[in-house]
Amino acid sequence: MTETQIYGVCGAGLIGIGLYGAILGRSALRRLLAFNLIGSGVFLVFGAIARRGGLAGGGASDPVPQALVITGLVVAFAATAIAVALLMRLAAVEGEDASSRAASRSTDALSPPVAASASNSAGGEEPARAGD
Amino acid sequence: MPGLPLPDPRWADVPLALASLGLALWLTLTRRDRAAVIGFTGYGLLVGLVWVRLGSVDVALTEAALGGGLMGLLLLIAVRRLGDGTALSPPPALLTRLLVGLLCLAVTLGLAAVVLGLPSPAPSLVEAVAQHQALTELGNPVAAVLIAFRAVDTLLESVVLALAVIVLWSFGADRAWGLRPRALDIGPPSSALLLLGRLLPPVGLIVGVHLFWTGADHPGGPFQGGAVLAAMAALVWLTRLGEPPPVDDWLTRLGIVVGPLLFLVIGLSGVVVADAFLGYPEAFTKPLILLIETAKTLSIAVALALLVAGPPELPGSMSTGQPATTESRVTG
């Protein structure tokens, strides 16, 4: 196997693992991590393809996908920061007043996709204490 | 010496891939949030190394600065405030886990099949970029793509960053509007942290500017340099040597938008002067690119640092001690 195949398959595996975590993650923060895993898996697959193109074209890596991945990384970071802020706000609101939980849930529709699906769980489920 | 075939680094490929996969699996399955976040910072470092092996140091730099550094800070502070694993939902039923696991396995296998079955003469834009790269007078093909050939993407991306800051700020409580972000204000720093906060930012400033400057011809550029600068600003705020600016500070707001704005203005004037939107007149290509990149570095640094610093908050809302009253702003 060449390194493009190794890392391409690795990226595919990361997407699968991230998908599992995003569906079954046990806290909102963990789902956020899982979304980032999916993202990085997608980038790795993209990077493997870029590497193939680069080798075929006589360079180290195709510059166009590289540039797209760089912008993608920055946007992913921005989305994560927003999701984290949303989680904190949610925790603050829940701590303040349990009855305002319904109101906070309705605001989820306005948030970007990553943040929305990450926070749905936190708003919807009854927090269960981990025993220790 | 460079003519040798280099078989050795390949020995690292399979272990690197396995380690990334194992770490990802572990941080998905482990019980505690904080342990998972620590694992995720390690994962960011690993992926940075993977990108070197994939031949793109540009991406590796970005990943190392964002994934390994800033993301770890952001998430660990989130864990600190949200509590570690106190909001765990009950574990899903075995059948659910099995079904979802099978679904994810199917997705992985399908993707892997696609990756392994990619068409053999790989499509490549290397030559197309190399052909036109001379026009931009840049030595780094990735920089040429970012600033010239796919400039629309880069422009929209920097607008997204500015929008992200606006969205983040809007999460603050109404009463807190106009105040400072306080997510990084976590109490008086220990003496070791203080030492770090005093000595590291000057070094980081040099490294960040170096990355930006060298980005024209070598790996590096506004994103990488901006990320390093943002990390240094976050460190200064963390150690209370400086405070994040209040959200209604007009200088900060200018800093956020100056990059995209300048980009847009020059791009629009390209319609008149050159022959297309985001076209550069031939004589001034390099100076114009340099101008845009400088503004962009500044904007990215400010925006990333503010994204880590969080929405504006009331002083007492975080059970810290008294807010520090040091000098009010830090350039970053």
Add this chain to the structure above:
Amino acid sequence: MTGFLLTAGVFILLTVLLGLVSILRGPGDAVRLMAVQLLGTGGVAALLLLGSAIDLTATTDLALVLALLSGFAAVAFSVALGRAPAASSDDRHGSDPPDDSPAGD
């Protein structure tokens, strides 16, 4: 020479990758964080060796960034572990009380 440097780099990388076992094992988040730091340092060393072997200055830049920012996790960790009124957890054994005076420069 090139072969030697690359071999040394791969050796160090494999060593710190095995150190990741500690991340999985613990016990305790502090040990996990140490494994991450070992990964960062070892990655820096491996990158330096790689860059020196194939004459690529860019990897040295990357190593510099990695060294600069991999310490951030430890900073954030010590911050995150400090309990909610984080005033005194860090400096129990430290000598000087942390006065947050303006700290010039």
Add this chain to the structure above:
Amino acid sequence: MSLANAFTMVFVSLGALAFFASWVGLLRFPDALSRLHALSKADNLGLGLVVVGLLPQASWPFGVLKLVALWLVSVLIGGATGQMLAGVIHANAGQISDDRETRPDTGAKSAARANPETAS
């Protein structure tokens, strides 16, 4: 030239050895503080030896400066974070959080995946 290469080989090998020793320490030492001690060996000694070994190979003005600056930064960060980590470990000495005290001994490689997740 060959003298410089021999110099490089010796020091880089020593550095690699230091990393290896540090890894063994991280794995085998009994408690967190002594593991921290092992880690700081990798930070300072291992990376330092590698940097010294690479100095003859670096381009004169800037390559050498960059290497030295990198090592200084790494020592600074390693020292400061080591102090902070030790403070946290020290402060939490009684109740270092999460895992059960499963005093892990030998055979760690195979059990690594399963171990943290047993006994939920």
